[in-house]
Amino acid sequence: MREVIFILANAAREENIGAAARAIKTMGISNLYLVAPIANHLGERSRATAHGSIDILEKVKIFSSLSDAIEGIDLVIGSTAKKRNVAQVYNPVDDLPQIILDKGNTIKNVAIVFGGEESGLSNEQLAQCHFLSTIPMYRKYPSLNLAQSVMVYATYLSKVTLQWKKKSIDPPVEAELP
Template sequence: MQLAFVLVEPKVPENVGAAARALCTMGFGELWLVNSDLHTRPEAHWLAHGSDHILDNARIFPDLAAVRNSVDLLMGTSAKPRHQRQDWHAPAALRQALASKGTSVATAALVFGREDRGLSNEELALCDLLTGIPMKVAYPSLNLAQSVMLYAWEMSGLSLPAQAQAEPAHNEVRLGALRQRLETLLPMLEAPAQGKLSQWIFQRLPLLTERDVGFVHTLCGNIERAVSRHKR
C-alpha cells in the first residue's frame, strides 16, 4: 500500500515544509497538495531540513475530487464526526483498518484541511472514512504540521516504497473498483428505500477487510448476472 498525505489549500508555507520533514522522518515520501504552490516557497524549504526532495516531488491536484479519483481509499481528518456518520476513527483504530486491507488498497490518501477552517462539509462527504485526534482539553485543533507528524508516526510502516510493495491486486479485488461497481449496480436494483441502503453500504464499504472485498466482488458478479437474465 502506498499512503499519501494530502494538504488541502494550506495557508502557511512553513507548515508545508514542516509536514514534509515529518513525513521524511517517519519513512513516507508522498506529499500531495490541493490548489497550492506553497511547497515552492523558500519558507517551506527552510523548515523542510533534509526533506527538500519531498517538496520537489509533491503532486498537485486542482481539488479534492481529483484526489478521490486517484486513490482506492480516501480518509479525511475532522475534529469530530460529521453528517451523522459513524465511521470516525482515532489514529490507532485507523491504522488497524488500513492494515486489514492488504492488496485490496493500492493507494490510500490521508487528507488534512486548511489551518483556519479545516475541510468543508462537501470535501468530508467525498471521504470514505473520517479520523481525528482525541484531545485531553477543549482546544479547537492542533497545528497542521503537528497533526501530520502524529499521523505519520502512527501509520509508520504501513506504506512501502514502490519497489518493495507486494504485487497489487487485480481490479476485480480492489476496494476502489468495488465502489465504482456498486455505484453502477445499486441503482439497477430498484429496491425500496434505496437511498438509505446505498448510504448504509457506502459507509461500511471502507471497513471491509481484503477477504471481504473479494467476497463482495463475487456477490456483485452474481447479482449482475441475475439482473442481466431478468432483463432478457
C-alpha cells in the same frame, strides 16, 4: 507498489507545508499532494522548515480539486478535529493501521486528507472520504496545527508502510508437505 499519500487541501502557510514534508519523510513516507494550495510549497519558509526534505517538496503533486487528487486512490481518510453533521464513520488515528492492514490486498494505496489551517476540510470534501479520523485530544484545548497533525498521522501510518514493505521483501513461505 503500495503507498500512503498525504494530501493537504488549501494549505495557507509555507511553514506547515515544509514541516509536513519533513514529518512524512521522517516516518518513511514520500508522497505529498497539495489541493488548491494558498501558500507556495517551494517558498523560502517552506524550504527552511522542510530541513532535509526538499526532495519531498520538489516532487509534490498539485491538484485543483480534491476529487482530482483522490482519483484512483483505493481508500481515502479525512482528518478532522471536529465532529460534523455528516453521516460518516469516525475512527481514532490509533485504529488506522489495523483497519488498513485488515483490508489486505484489496487496496494498493491510501490517502489521508487534511484541510486548511483556518477551517479544516469542508463538508463537501469530507463527503469524498471513505471515512473520517480524529486524534484524541484533551478536550479543554483540542488544538493541533496542521503540521503537528500530519506528524501524528505519519507516525501511525508508518506502521502500515513498514508492513507493506516487509511483505514485499519477505519470500513466499512454502506450504508444508505431508
